[in-house]
Amino acid sequence: MSILDQIYAKAKENPQKVAFPEAANEKMMQAAYEAGRDGYIVPILVGNAERLKALCAERGYDPAAFTFVDMDDEAYKSKVVAAYVAREDTLLKEKALRRRIQDPLYYAMAMQKVGEASVTFAGIDNTTGDVLLAGQMMIGLQPGISTVSSIGLCDIPGFQGSEGSLLAIGDSAVCTNPTPEQLADIGISACETVKSLLDWEPRCAFVCYSTLGSGQGELIDKVTEAVKIAQEKRPDLLIDGEFQFDAAISPQVAAKKVKRESKVAGRANVIIWPDLNVGNVGVKLIQQFGHADAYGPMLQGFNAVVCDCSRGAPVSEIKGNIIISAVRAAGMNR
């Protein structure tokens, strides 16, 4: 059973409510419909319910597969607003909130914040920046986490790592040039993401061009500082470094290069790149030379699951990302 099949099976065991603020979009509606019809999620379409129902009929979808939330339904809106402003961990007061939730993206996230949905899924009509900013304002970041970031999950044919052919890598998409504090938070968030999605015990390696002092320089200093911060913040997690990539994932190389006890070296299942240059090149190398399937990017660091999909993504990929998000949400709620 492939990793995606395993994730799909988990989604079916506990379907989560997913809010779609861009449901009028044809690809988004189809992906939401298929994921709902097949029992992976409970799709909630947010917008003008009458128009959404008409589009649904026009496109030949059974409306019974969806829950419709009409943004003009004052009673429901007031219920969401009251629940939102009553929370201590929200930023907006009622007047400002009512202004913001005229935008479906913000409306969906307000619903998510008050428990009416487990995931907000967007990114077709809104840019990544729109989704990230709305997420920070409406959902907020995890306590102690200073930055939004992302990880991807690579399924690499022929790779025999500590999780078989799978390796989680981050951040290859969001945080351009993280400070040591931000890099530490990326590693911590990545550990939480793989725990919630895959039930792994994360073994997280911070990589660069040096293994435990074999090289010197400011690029390495940033990584060693990040490892120290992450270890201090979360001593319960297996986080280690700095390692070269091969020392992180290969037991043979680790045996030669890592001359101290490490539960991570040679068996890392989560790799943290030092910056986005490395992350972007790294994931392309894995895809091009390793012929890997790369799933994600999965946004992390938020208090709940916020998902941004690629505008050019085909329906099958959108559907996959919806289901992955739902499983993460179920994992976070456990």
Place this chain on the structure above:
Amino acid sequence: MDRKELEQKILELVAVAYKKDIADLSLSTSFKNDLQGASVQMVALVAEIENETDASITLQDAAACQTIEDLVNAVEAEL
């Protein structure tokens, strides 16, 4: 709210969002060079501006402000 009141209000909100003493802030304070905040602090600041004034400023516009004075101008334009 006149310009002076708005300037004072924004300085107060910046001080809270960035955990600074208001005495250390001025209109020429630079977000990037002097405050060095993360985006999460700018988000909190924009939310507080929306709560405390009737301005609905976009996060992108706020993030584009170099100084506190730029932010005051952006908020004033929305009032």
